[in-house]
Amino acid sequence: MANPPSYSEEYLRQTQQPVIYGICSALIVTETLAVVLRIVSKVVGRLRWGIDDLFIALGLLINLAINTCAIVDAKYGGVGLHEARVLQINPGMLNVWGHMIIIIPILYLAAVVPPKLVLLHLYLSIFTQKAFRRSCYGVAVVVLTNWFANTIAAFLSCQPLSFYWTQEGHCFDVNQFFRWGSFANIVTDVVMLILPMPSILELQISLRLKLGILVTFILGSLGLITSIVRFYEFYVTNAEVDGTWSGATLDLWSAVEPGIYLITACIPSYRPLIRFFQKRNKGSVPSMPSDPGSSVGGLHSRSSPAYEMSTGRRFKRLGSYKGMEEDVVGLVDVGVHHSRPEAGKITVDREFHVRRD
Known part of the structure; x- marks a missing residue:
């Protein structure tokens, strides 16, 4: 053995x-x-x-x-x-x-x-x-x-x-x-x-x-x-x-x-x-730019208006919320349209769909 x-x-x-x-x-x-x-x-x-x-x-x-x-x-x-x-x-x-x-x-x-x-x-x-x-x-x-x-x-x-x-x-x-x-x-x-x-x-x-x-x-x-x-x-x-x-x-x-x-x-x-801790550390939230020329055509967070419009003939461009871009783009779907514009009509070549929770 x-x-x-x-x-x-x-x-x-x-x-x-x-x-x-x-x-x-x-x-x-x-x-x-x-x-x-x-x-x-x-x-x-x-x-x-x-x-x-x-x-x-x-x-x-x-x-x-x-x-x-x-x-x-x-x-x-x-x-x-x-x-x-x-x-x-x-x-x-x-x-x-x-x-x-x-x-x-x-x-x-x-x-x-x-x-x-x-x-x-x-x-x-x-x-x-x-x-x-x-x-x-x-x-x-x-x-x-x-x-x-x-x-x-x-x-x-x-x-x-x-x-x-x-x-x-x-x-x-x-x-x-x-x-x-x-x-x-x-x-x-x-x-x-x-x-x-x-x-x-x-x-x-x-x-x-x-x-x-x-x-x-x-x-x-x-x-x-x-x-x-x-x-x-x-x-x-x-x-x-x-x-x-x-x-x-x-x-x-x-x-x-x-x-x-x-x-x-x-x-x-x-x-x-x-974002909560970033805002607390900064002490304040950045404000909406008042100069329409300073905007970059971005979207805003749900706490800010999506756009601004004047009472006159000119419309202000979509403003941007500096430093807050991340709050907005996370849940958007961008659709790009390549169709040719028809005579007498205004065609928007970008469409943004924003989902609100």
Whole structure:
């Protein structure tokens, strides 16, 4: 009979548990703070509540569950320690680890969905082009289908499912499932990053504001980076070898990726809060320029008149609210008309549709 392998004390003392505790605790605080700031921003901006707020709340609950499960997995399942060390401490801990190895992936698959739907809802609330909106709905279908299909696959990964903690039964290739089950997240992230770019570049606004809007949408797609890193980490990690040790990497990235998705989904909603603090710091709001020649043909915020008109024969041009351009252009759809003017009629070649919340 072969002797059991021996391990050095240094090997047995190795631990990744402090990293798990630290990162998961930081994620709990950061995710909660991100959602609280979103709520405050909407209250300050007097914005309407919608289905996207329900998605954010659902996403927060699932993310908190993932982080809690990862901490429990480390404390009571031995994740972050070598399996040989766990067997020395308490072999029963592997039962907890076996449950968490299926619970955490199922929560992860659900956690990445709400933030993506929030960003798609934002796109739909801003842009009105039919092709663009159809693309958004198509991406939403892919996101939901991927979640549903992978969740079913997770429940069918082992027969019976108790194999994970009893080691009795059989499974398909768990490594391949963990690695490729989330690949659709990368694809949808790339599509969601590219989708609004043409529409933003066509907006008739200043370069500064255009860059600001682009940066906002790029920040909302930061989850793409963590999605790629998670895919790589899962690709190089063998979940079937030294399960409690390799499980630390799997648990952490299953918590980090949806956490970043949730935080970045909240970022675009912070604009009213930022403007609120900017106004307080300045102490006053810039006034409407009185000289019609100084206007640049921009739009105004909802707190200012859309235009001014004199009682004489001459009309004043559309004025601009210096420094307040961002408050207005965020929710406008610009339609350009190229039809030839008819004799005896005045043709407007730009039409601005302003949505009032």
